Amino acid sequence: MTQAAVLLASVLIFSNVAHSTFSPTLIVDMAKILMDNYCTPEKLAGMEQIIDAASSNTEILSISDPATLASVLTVGVKNTIGDSRVKVTYEPEYVPAVPPPVPDIPPEHLAAMIKATVKVEVLDDNIAYLKIQHIIGEEMAQKVGPLLLEYIWDKVLPTSAMILDFRSAISGELSGIPYIVSYYTDAEPLIHIDSVYDRPSDITTELWSMPTLLGKRYGTSKPLIILTSKNTLGVAEDVAYCLKNLKRATIVGENTAGGTVKTDKIKVGDSDFYVSVPVAKSVNPITGKSWEIYGVAPDVEVTAEDALDTAIAIIKLRAEIPGLVQAAATLVADNYAFPNVGAHLAEKLVASEYNLISRKDELKTKLSADLLKFSGDKCLKITSNIPALPPMNPTPEMFIELVKVSFHTDVFENNIGYLRFDMFGDFEHVAAIAQIIVEHVWNKVIDTDALIIDLRNNVGGSTSSIAGFCSYFFDSDKQIVLDRLYDRPSNTTTDLLTLTKLTGRRYGSKKSLLVLTSSATAGAAEEFVFIMKRLGRAMIIGEPTRGGCHPPETFRVGESDIFLSMPITHSDTSQGPSWEGAGIAPHIPVPADAALDTAKDILNKHFSGQK
Known part of the structure; x- marks a missing residue:
């Protein structure tokens, strides 16, 4: 039995309780009105059968007060067909209104x-x-x-x-x-x-x-x-x-x-x-x-009371949006690391639809989405403007504790060294504590016969220390071109070279070097992996890296509070883009959590074979 049928059946059962002045045909007539006129007839399926049943019922409706009966019927119909617009009323004085013709008004x-x-x-x-x-x-x-x-x-x-x-x-x-x-x-x-x-x-x-x-x-x-x-x-x-x-x-x-x-x-x-x-x-x-x-x-x-003020604010924002989008496009065209992509991206950005943006956060979200869609570069996005932290003046003891927390070292069986750190530091800061790093970190692994560098959790950081770190794994007799870096704002390409002078001893180019990676390995860590793999200096083990970018710069879009994070430098090779956006495939692909054991097994077998 359908809901409509249940409604009429329940009313008819209720009518059997007592006597009243209303005929059961009232229910039948009401049902027929719904059947013939209700705008969504599919909600009334099965009502014909109940009308037939109601027609043969000779009992008198039990509710004596017509207004109360109308209210009960209204609630029943609303609940049954799920439509709050249907209403039953009792109006003995009601006169249907007849729309007058449009008069001739002066x-x-x-x-x-x-x-x-x-x-x-x-x-x-x-x-x-x-x-x-x-x-x-x-x-x-x-x-x-x-x-x-x-x-x-x-x-x-x-x-x-x-x-x-x-x-x-x-x-x-x-x-x-x-x-x-x-x-x-x-x-x-x-x-x-x-x-x-x-x-x-x-x-x-x-x-x-x-x-x-x-x-x-x-x-x-x-x-x-x-x-x-x-x-x-x-x-x-x-x-x-x-x-x-x-x-x-x-x-x-x-x-x-x-x-x-x-x-x-x-x-x-x-x-x-x-x-x-x-x-x-x-x-x-x-x-x-x-x-x-x-x-x-x-x-x-918003509340109805606040709607007008909100609408005015939306219109003012939309008046600003074309200028903001153009400003973002200009920044990309002038500064994005890949010039041809940047020029094409700027055109696409200006042509995109922003006319239904209602809030500043919507604009930021759409700008970021469009930047990613048109460039494929997840490093190019709208960001928060995070102020630089004020300079610190830590004591030597604080530096030592910082180094101990930031680096993890170990020496495994067969004199295999292990070095893990999760972010590259700025060269100026690293240089200031280079001696502390050498004494408390580097000297623990420098005399090992092979070294595992664990970058599985390294999210990047500054690339300014890349040349120095790489230099420890090459000899001092000649400078090596590690990478060529193109800088978009200045439109110049410079060679990234090994350093001639280092703090502490070099690990050299002869001992085995294995680097562990994961899908989280990004930014500066990828640049290091890219260099070591391209120059054949290290074996890469683990998962393909994230495919990030050189550390992006933050640009203010016009005079607004919108900020654009954008890579302005890329590794320049004769083969085209290197690791940016694509990541680096390992020599030996294994799940990240198995990479360390795999590296140790490789080295242990190697040293066992030498005995």
């Missing part, structure tokens, strides 16, 4: 009526504000069209942005939907705005944008904000939903009431009971869904 009276029902104002920053409480139909619009142009439209047409205030809009005419929507679309091509199904006639009417209008269109490029509240109802909801899904307007405020495009109030048989039932439903051609019952969800949810 122009001065029409002008007064328009001024009273539509509030028009041009706010600061050339923002148009229209407060509309009733959306007129096409017939009335044609009649008062010249006055609408004179008193409203001509005032707002030259503005830079518009706010439509529907927070108090509770009525309107169905024919007004395409009329008002068309002013915010282009004349061509015509757009399928909405489809309205009328249940009594079983006819679906398609609403399309209008090719010709009285006066000029507002167009599709200028910002349009629609304000809503929990009271926004009916046709205004339809207009808001259409413009939202056409991506022509941003809805700011509260979720709307969830009304209907058309409700009929139908008399139940010969009684004084009436059923208010939605007889038509809107189905949006873009979403395939309706705003009815559930309302229109705002794009930016």
